Amino acid sequence: MDQIRKIFTTFKKKTITLLELEHLLNPFFPTYEAFSETILQFEEREILVMVKAKGRTDRSPSLAFQYRINKSLLMRDFHKELQIYRGKLHPSINIDEYYRMDPSIWKKHLPFILKVDQFIKQNSFPTEYVPAPERSYELVGDEKWIIEKGGKEILERIGLFHLLNIIPVSEPLMFAINPKKINARKQYHLIVENKTTYQGLLQILRETKFSTLIYGRGKAIIKSIEQFSIQYPVVAHHDFFYFGDLDKEGIWIWHALNNKQPVRLAMPFYFVCLKKEPAVGKAYQREHGDSMKAFLLKFPLVEQEVIRNMLASGKYWPQETLKTRELQQVWRESDWTSLIYKK
Structure with a gap:
């Protein structure tokens, strides 16, 4: 009976015909008598309610041609x-x-x-x-x-x-620590998607306001971020920023990560990327509607249109668009504190 109740509960329509009942319940009953007896029991309990306009069969015992399923x-x-x-x-x-x-x-x-x-x-x-x-x-x-x-x-x-x-069973989080900021009450952490960007920024970590520089290793960061509090057990208020390739995959990685651990986009890096000539390729990447929408909302309308059009035409901005010196200048000189208070 539990299996039959499950069938009624999950049946998509509010009403069910006798033919549909026979088809769905045929595996449970060897004879019409056994089938009809069970249906009548559900009638008696008012789980199946006869649709009067459809009438009943002439067979004995008689069943309704159509029932309303009392799912409530x-x-x-x-x-x-x-x-x-x-x-x-x-x-x-x-x-x-x-x-x-x-x-x-x-x-x-x-x-x-x-x-x-x-x-x-x-x-x-x-x-x-x-x-x-x-x-x-x-x-x-x-x-x-x-x-x-x-x-x-x-x-x-x-x-x-x-x-x-x-x-959690995931790969260890890979990051470098700024010893100057490890005791700060409010700490910033920058996650970068690719190794080249990580190596370029690592040289000036001590010159920034950031406590750590985290190497995301592409989509691996979505799982490895779970290790952060264990690997970095520092009691403080932690704010995370993310900078990845400005392509459909990079946008999806940020969105998936943000759903697990709130992380802001490192906007100064993205704005500089948008001033560069985009690369051609990655047209094979699939767009994820929710992630694209959430990502674009972080940008002014003009930049939203530029990003949308470029990605639609198969173009993108890799992190490597920014040379090491540019990366370092953006990281040093941007006002990261004010970005914390912007949506």
């Missing part, structure tokens, strides 16, 4: 179950998101949530950081659960991932 009643039972578990689970486990999801997802995740609940009740929250596989094995008895089997998403959904002191 189906979800009511599910929500009651969630309410019961809210009273049973540890107060730190938040299952509110499941109210908006298909009940089958809850059924699939529940065994793992119960194991996590048991772990917290027996051990409280851990005080030491350990690698994801180790914590995964402690929680559910499977070292691959967090990273490879969806455990991280479940823990984030119930609001526990950051409370379990999990060291």
